[in-house]
Amino acid sequence: MSGIFEYNGGSIVGMKGKNCIAVACDRRFGQQMSTITTNYQKVFKIQDNILLALSGLNTDIHTFYALMEKEINLYNLKENRKMKPTTFANLVASALYERRFGPFFVTPIVAGLENGKPILATYDSIGCKSDLDDFQVGGTGGNYIYGACEAFFKPDMSPEELEEVIGQSLVSGCDRDALSGWGGVVYVLTEQKITVKILKTKQT
Amino acid sequence: MQYLDNYLQFKGGYDYTNVKRNELMKAQGFKEMPFTKTGTTIVGVLFDGGVVMAADTRATAGATVADKNCEKLHVLAPNIWAAGAGTAADLHHQCAHFNAKLKLQRLNLNRQSRVNEVITKLTSKLFPYRGHIGVALIIGGIDSNGPQLASVSPYGNYVYHPFQSMGSGSLAALGILEAKFQDGLTKQQAIDLAIEAIEAGIFHDMGSGSNVDVVAITKDGADYKRNIRSYNAKSYQKQIPYHFPVNNTPALKKYQFDIEKQELTEVGQEMEIIE
Numbered sequence: 001m002s003g004i005f006e007y008n009g010g011s012i013v014g015m016k017g018k019n020c021i022a023v024a025c026d027r028r029f030g031q032q033m034s035t036i037t038t039n040y041q042k043v044f045k046i047q048d049n050i051l052l053a054l055s056g057l058n059t060d061i062h063t064f065y066a067l068m069e070k071e072i073n074l075y076n077l078k079e080n081r082k083m084k085p086t087t088f089a090n091l092v093a094s095a096l097y098e099r100r101f102g103p104f105f106v107t108p109i110v111a112g113l114e115n116g117k118p119i120l121a122t123y124d125s126i127g128c129k130s131d132l133d134d135f136q137v138g139g140t141g142g143n144y145i146y147g148a149c150e151a152f153f154k155p156d157m158s159p160e161e162l163e164e165v166i167g168q169s170l171v172s173g174c175d176r177d178a179l180s181g182w183g184g185v186v187y188v189l190t191e192q193k194i195t196v197k198i199l200k201t202k203q204t
Numbered sequence: 205m206q207y208l209d210n211y212l213q214f215k216g217g218y219d220y221t222n223v224k225r226n227e228l229m230k231a232q233g234f235k236e237m238p239f240t241k242t243g244t245t246i247v248g249v250l251f252d253g254g255v256v257m258a259a260d261t262r263a264t265a266g267a268t269v270a271d272k273n274c275e276k277l278h279v280l281a282p283n284i285w286a287a288g289a290g291t292a293a294d295l296h297h298q299c300a301h302f303n304a305k306l307k308l309q310r311l312n313l314n315r316q317s318r319v320n321e322v323i324t325k326l327t328s329k330l331f332p333y334r335g336h337i338g339v340a341l342i343i344g345g346i347d348s349n350g351p352q353l354a355s356v357s358p359y360g361n362y363v364y365h366p367f368q369s370m371g372s373g374s375l376a377a378l379g380i381l382e383a384k385f386q387d388g389l390t391k392q393q394a395i396d397l398a399i400e401a402i403e404a405g406i407f408h409d410m411g412s413g414s415n416v417d418v419v420a421i422t423k424d425g426a427d428y429k430r431n432i433r434s435y436n437a438k439s440y441q442k443q444i445p446y447h448f449p450v451n452n453t454p455a456l457k458k459y460q461f462d463i464e465k466q467e468l469t470e471v472g473q474e475m476e477i478i479e
Contacts, residue, residue, distance in 0.1 A: 129296065
């Protein structure tokens, strides 16, 4: 038996650009060494300007996403307005810390655009928010993607270039991780639109 | 029983619903991922008229650096700061919680917060949790009783001393402090001493690194210098950065969601999948 975070596998990465932000994830859903499906969704649209990427134990990905969906829907109904990305980032941290002694086994990445400014936050499984870096990773292939990001990343990239760079970083990183891969999806968020690109990768 | 749902929603505190499940998983042999710890070297130095606190900026998750430039100096009150070592999530949330608690109290009582009350509140909170809330803090501030410096351990123990160091790099820092500390330092001398102590931690301890943050608290206010020293800037930059031409990465499908029109359309970039 390996770690709880290695049971299902999967990797996510987020990167800031110039007035845009991108998240990418792989598509594998496995049970230890078996692959169950290769089209598992790990990035969820919380709001038109907020994306939530989750990695870790897939059952907790599902549960945590449902919890955040509930929170934002209640917020919209009660406050009759949209939630700001920085507020959502704090909400995720609080929701994770609330379960400090019985945590969700997820490492989320929150990506959003607030007044054109990209907001990127990552957390450990108990809610330590880290939002000062220009790129963040999560999941079993995270460390390998870090290496690719450090090499490929440039500040203030355009949405098109950002899409390329994050895609290449994800694919390079996942190639070195046995538990991630089987495709990749890149989401680029700008003020006007969200583009979703399903990458063609080595199917191994 | 709807009132129960509402009550439970607002009761605050920790949620223990996942504990049983997690214990079962651990019994089956699964290992948890390590929480982000702050590794850390933090120091506090008392001087004539105030207190100086300094910290490094590295956060680690196991052996990986999770954050190269995190903030370990937290504001608890305008005249009281805390430097934290231990589990990063606990530090961040507990300090935010105490900040809010003290602010409410100041609004209610119209009095400045005091260091000894912060220590009392902290230790009262930490002791019942038997060390499971992993915060090791150095609390420094100036109030009506003068400048004070204390350290609080995760188990609820506290110590007042003119110089403190905590974290994995505390022994390295303590060497510098024990050798060079004197009573009656000036502000600049205290800052230099604190920076030197953190440097020792950064270079000799694996869990500490990156930059040095310093805050000097006097009765005129808190002077916070973020990244006053930087040692680990990237020494090598690729001369010609990687340039990826647009639409270079092959894609199976590409969709576009227009936010204003709330429409999802497929963008034509289909590639043939060669079997």
